[in-house]
Amino acid sequence: MSELTAVGKPIQRVDAEEKITGQAVYGYDLVLPDMLYGKTLFSPKAHARIKRINTEKAKAYPGVVAVVTAEDAPWTHGETVKDKPFLAQGKVRCIGEPVAAVAAEDEDTAEAAVKLIEVEYEDLPVYTDPEEACKPGCVEIHEDFGKYRKADFIVKGAAPNVAEHFKLRTGDVDIGFKQSDVIVEERYFVPIIQHAAMEPHSAHAQFDKESGRLTIWVANDAPFRALHEITEALGMPKEKIRFINPLQGGGFGSKGGLKVEPIAVALAFHTNGRPVRVKFNREETFISTLTRHEAVVYSKTGVKKDGTLMARAMTIYWGAGAYAEKSPTVCIRGSLPAPGPYRIPHVKVDGYAVYTNKPVAGSYRGYGIPQGAWAGEQQMDEIAKRLGMDPIAIRMKNMFVEGDISYWGEQLHAVGLKETLVKATEAIDWGKPTKTAKPGVKIGKGFACIQKPTRSPTTSAAGVLVNAKGEVTVLAGTVEIGQGCNTILSQVAAEELKVPLERVHMHQLDTDVIPFDASTTSSRSTYHMGNAVRRASIHAREQIMEAAGPMLEAKVQDLGYADGKVFLKDQPQQALPIGEVVRRKLGIHGKVRGDGSYTYEIGKDLDLETGHSDHASAFYMYATQAAEVEVDEESGRVRVLRMSAAHDVGKAINPLNCVAQIEGGVVMGIGSALHEELVIDNTGKVRNPSFLDYHLVTSLDTPELIPIVVECPEPEGPYGAKGLGEPGLAPTPAAIGNAVTDAVGVRVYDLPLKPENVYWAIRKKKKDAA
Amino acid sequence: MKRTEPFEFYQPASLQEASRLLKENGPGGRFLAGGTDLVIAMKEKGLVPKYIVDLKRISGLSGIREQSDGSITIGALTTMREIETSPLITKKYSFLSQSAAEVGSIQIRNRATVGGNMANATPSADGAPALIVLNATAKIVGANGDRTVPLEEFFRGPGQTVMTSDEILIELTIPKTGPRLVGEYIKFSPREMMDLAYVGVAVAYNLGASDKKCEGVRIVLGAVAPTPLRAKRAEAALEGQTLTETLAEKVGQIAAEEAKPISDVRSSADYRRAMVGAMTKRALLNAAAGPAKSWVERRERRY
Numbered sequence A: 001m002s003e004l005t006a007v008g009k010p011i012q013r014v015d016a017e018e019k020i021t022g023q024a025v026y027g028y029d030l031v032l033p034d035m036l037y038g039k040t041l042f043s044p045k046a047h048a049r050i051k052r053i054n055t056e057k058a059k060a061y062p063g064v065v066a067v068v069t070a071e072d073a074p075w076t077h078g079e080t081v082k083d084k085p086f087l088a089q090g091k092v093r094c095i096g097e098p099v100a101a102v103a104a105e106d107e108d109t110a111e112a113a114v115k116l117i118e119v120e121y122e123d124l125p126v127y128t129d130p131e132e133a134c135k136p137g138c139v140e141i142h143e144d145f146g147k148y149r150k151a152d153f154i155v156k157g158a159a160p161n162v163a164e165h166f167k168l169r170t171g172d173v174d175i176g177f178k179q180s181d182v183i184v185e186e187r188y189f190v191p192i193i194q195h196a197a198m199e200p201h202s203a204h205a206q207f208d209k210e211s212g213r214l215t216i217w218v219a220n221d222a223p224f225r226a227l228h229e230i231t232e233a234l235g236m237p238k239e240k241i242r243f244i245n246p247l248q249g250g251g252f253g254s255k256g257g258l259k260v261e262p263i264a265v266a267l268a269f270h271t272n273g274r275p276v277r278v279k280f281n282r283e284e285t286f287i288s289t290l291t292r293h294e295a296v297v298y299s300k301t302g303v304k305k306d307g308t309l310m311a312r313a314m315t316i317y318w319g320a321g322a323y324a325e326k327s328p329t330v331c332i333r334g335s336l337p338a339p340g341p342y343r344i345p346h347v348k349v350d351g352y353a354v355y356t357n358k359p360v361a362g363s364y365r366g367y368g369i370p371q372g373a374w375a376g377e378q379q380m381d382e383i384a385k386r387l388g389m390d391p392i393a394i395r396m397k398n399m400f401v402e403g404d405i406s407y408w409g410e411q412l413h414a415v416g417l418k419e420t421l422v423k424a425t426e427a428i429d430w431g432k433p434t435k436t437a438k439p440g441v442k443i444g445k446g447f448a449c450i451q452k453p454t455r456s457p458t459t460s461a462a463g464v465l466v467n468a469k470g471e472v473t474v475l476a477g478t479v480e481i482g483q484g485c486n487t488i489l490s491q492v493a494a495e496e497l498k499v500p501l502e503r504v505h506m507h508q509l510d511t512d513v514i515p516f517d518a519s520t521t522s523s524r525s526t527y528h529m530g531n532a533v534r535r536a537s538i539h540a541r542e543q544i545m546e547a548a549g550p551m552l553e554a555k556v557q558d559l560g561y562a563d564g565k566v567f568l569k570d571q572p573q574q575a576l577p578i579g580e581v582v583r584r585k586l587g588i589h590g591k592v593r594g595d596g597s598y599t600y601e602i603g604k605d606l607d608l609e610t611g612h613s614d615h616a617s618a619f620y621m622y623a624t625q626a627a628e629v630e631v632d633e634e635s636g637r638v639r640v641l642r643m644s645a646a647h648d649v650g651k652a653i654n655p656l657n658c659v660a661q662i663e664g665g666v667v668m669g670i671g672s673a674l675h676e677e678l679v680i681d682n683t684g685k686v687r688n689p690s691f692l693d694y695h696l697v698t699s700l701d702t703p704e705l706i707p708i709v710v711e712c713p714e715p716e717g718p719y720g721a722k723g724l725g726e727p728g729l730a731p732t733p734a735a736i737g738n739a740v741t742d743a744v745g746v747r748v749y750d751l752p753l754k755p756e757n758v759y760w761a762i763r764k765k766k767k768d769a770a
Numbered sequence B: 001m002k003r004t005e006p007f008e009f010y011q012p013a014s015l016q017e018a019s020r021l022l023k024e025n026g027p028g029g030r031f032l033a034g035g036t037d038l039v040i041a042m043k044e045k046g047l048v049p050k051y052i053v054d055l056k057r058i059s060g061l062s063g064i065r066e067q068s069d070g071s072i073t074i075g076a077l078t079t080m081r082e083i084e085t086s087p088l089i090t091k092k093y094s095f096l097s098q099s100a101a102e103v104g105s106i107q108i109r110n111r112a113t114v115g116g117n118m119a120n121a122t123p124s125a126d127g128a129p130a131l132i133v134l135n136a137t138a139k140i141v142g143a144n145g146d147r148t149v150p151l152e153e154f155f156r157g158p159g160q161t162v163m164t165s166d167e168i169l170i171e172l173t174i175p176k177t178g179p180r181l182v183g184e185y186i187k188f189s190p191r192e193m194m195d196l197a198y199v200g201v202a203v204a205y206n207l208g209a210s211d212k213k214c215e216g217v218r219i220v221l222g223a224v225a226p227t228p229l230r231a232k233r234a235e236a237a238l239e240g241q242t243l244t245e246t247l248a249e250k251v252g253q254i255a256a257e258e259a260k261p262i263s264d265v266r267s268s269a270d271y272r273r274a275m276v277g278a279m280t281k282r283a284l285l286n287a288a289a290g291p292a293k294s295w296v297e298r299r300e301r302r303y
């Protein structure tokens, strides 16, 4: 291959200016002509039967155009389990569940009218603890679970409220523990947190009776999946539904699946063709969209004296909240690699996705990896301590390397883990003495390793248009959620067509014209869509060269291609710019279109009994992060002093963007480590649904960040690229947890490491010692 | 955020006019200063004032002035940012400018006024403890004339002060202090910025030049009682003594016993109480060590 011209370059984001200058129009900003304003009535009850709904007063309120309840929208949806009604049907399962909605001429009217809807509830038992909700004798939150349509791979648990039971069985852990010299066993806990994207959720919908077409404008990260879910729910043909994606102001996993869309759609059928907008405010976003799974992790590890891992047994309760959403797949893909990126002969994992009467949990950047790592990586340090081994040495001894067969039966390749570990720990001067702390303040270092799979198998398709001016338009279904895909995909097209980046333009995402893409999730886009755009660009280039042959009176094999031109190999000055080729072939309005798609061909499906698969993921992302922290023993306050993050990205298509992704991920990870926690009381009520008491980190809480890009190329990836979106925050809490323990000699098993939690742990140790 | 209900809006140019407006319009009105508490209460907490009287057109209500008797007056409409950056305050009472610097963010401090911080009477208000340790008094003007009350007696409970709804807080006065006065304010909250105090501690005392004895000790706690709270037993334990680390620890423990914290979504009462102890100790020692020279040093000394 010739030298790279666009790929691998630290190019500034193509959307930077538009966003920095405030010109970008996000979904939340969108105003459509003749638009109505929607407002939602949310359940005030965590678990209750709906005895009666009276909408008469709301309907009679001046300015109200439509009031809808489940009677008007008797549909359900769900990615893998169709358990979620558009609007509550007969019962509510969490506070914040949409029960009814109003569309009115203006926002104030909608708000006033929604308050006039009367609902009578009959209380049912409320479950707020995933470990409790699956005890024998508990009432089923979804009594009709058996009747729901669901994906083939769903394995309903035997216990109540278990929507999915994932099993991993390798070797025999009983034997493994018998052969171990040291066994460590502990319970870890990760609380519910939320994505807190800057832009809250909203959706616009319009139904045109004459054409029978439904149009939905929403910043959804997987418009084709949303299209599929709506199609299935409504029983409408796919061609009649169209999704248009305005810009998305962040998502982090919270904007896939259907959130506000069902409410907007339910209203749109009753507004005589007028579009309706439904917007959630911050509080509504907190209680009624999506959260990250709380997880109770029991982990037991057995090891030989020399540090060889023998067995690991983990039981993970994933708190799914009121509806299944992505819980089954978070449970599978989070539980599978939870034992860590290590060779372990005997492994047993049981993951349970358990319904509770809390806000719905689903995908969140990292997809279950942070929860497993919080337990597994801290336990690795515990074992090292018990053996008197260095935490690096024990990992080096056991970690996955090229060609290893993983405990789920897959042979691994392109394993950049070791390099990430070496570089991340070196960056914080591991093993060297630290600066002396003030009295009462202790300094410590710690690190954690992770391996993350991506959703597989999946497909991405793309189109590339070249017009008679030589300008390139890319048709790709990847959503610019802030991660920089428009820049990356532009670079790929610019690379293959050898044109300057300014000549490449990304088409707006519209399911009527854009080729299929599975989703902008799971760190999959650079790899899958990158491959698709690359193939589409090559396809366009081939057609252009084909067309240029007669124009240059040469055979295709005698033609060369560079700098946006086709030329004669032996007479390079005889060249035609690609725009000129298009013009001569198709005329001034002509366009050459290239198409390409990429599907990762999976090997054997996941075996539901053993959890084994010979190709569980298209590629794996490896990372190590290392933290240096300061702990104030008198207050329990943890301050991160510096944090290195080494990520194996395969190939950095845009190093600048990689660094930005890593930094953004680490900052988010620090928030989840030190501050973030959605506090929900035992009545199911969120106690801190605002930024006053839900604490994201500020710039002042952000330490010195040391991002490190490691490139261990993935042969199937475009130019060797893997993915990077999610892992940035996955090892962060565990790394900080290990550093805190190194500093104060106490382990805090429950996140977040907020001052109070750390303080009581230190106090307890002092008391025990006395 | 909710749109507010309609309300009448007045912008009087004098105190007399403001008083008259209140008399004529009767109860249900609110004064507006920077609006950083009031507007949020209206948009998010369902407060519906019948009418609003903006104080910002009334001249003479803002600014920091040293009087001939050595006292300092701070107009009620003075912003937190002005107090934070005032050369006079920074030089004389650096801990008071620190307490102002702890409020929200620069954007908030550019609007937030000290009068609003007092009148709103949140138990966690950052401005109150440092002003109380400085023996500040509050000048209040109403239809029935003026009165001056010690700031220590100004607060009555969360959101409640001694002012009636037609009274305006116009200025705070810090009486002259001795040349050996030292002090400190520590705001304890998990996040570095944009957080409410879980515990606030202000201390001040006169530090003997040679004997290092502490005299005129004042310790005021924020966010651990319905109003800012003087820890009088703790003060007494230090009065006339030479400060040592052991003594600071003991005084902190007494202050912790005096605190009346509650448990809420932010923190348990027990933890707040423990932090009163730790932060009082630190504040006492920091005060003796002299003002922090930089923001970073201040941050380092807090924890």
Ligand SMILES: Cc1cc2nc3c(=O)[nH]c(=O)nc-3n(C[C@H](O)[C@H](O)[C@H](O)COP(=O)(O)OP(=O)(O)OC[C@H]3O[C@@H](n4cnc5c(N)ncnc54)[C@H](O)[C@@H]3O)c2cc1C
Pocket (backbone or CB within 6 Å): B030, B031, B032, B033, B034, B035, B036, B037, B038, B039, B040, B055, B076, B077, B080, B102, B103, B104, B105, B108, B111, B112, B113, B114, B115, B116, B117, B118, B119, B120, B124, B125, B126, B127, B167, B168, B169, B170, B194, B195, B196, B197
């Ligand atoms: C994002 C954010 C962060 C914040 N962080 C902090 C913080 O860290 N620490 C902290 O202490 N506070 C904080 N606050 C609260 C607020 O900024 C302060 O309390 C501020 O000082 C209030 O002053 P104001 O001028 O904005 O008051 P306003 O909102 O104008 O008024 C508040 C109340 O006082 C009354 N009032 C105002 N002035 C007078 C007067 N002269 N006489 C009689 N009554 C009067 C008003 O009628 C109203 O009831 C924060 C607020 C926000 C929005």
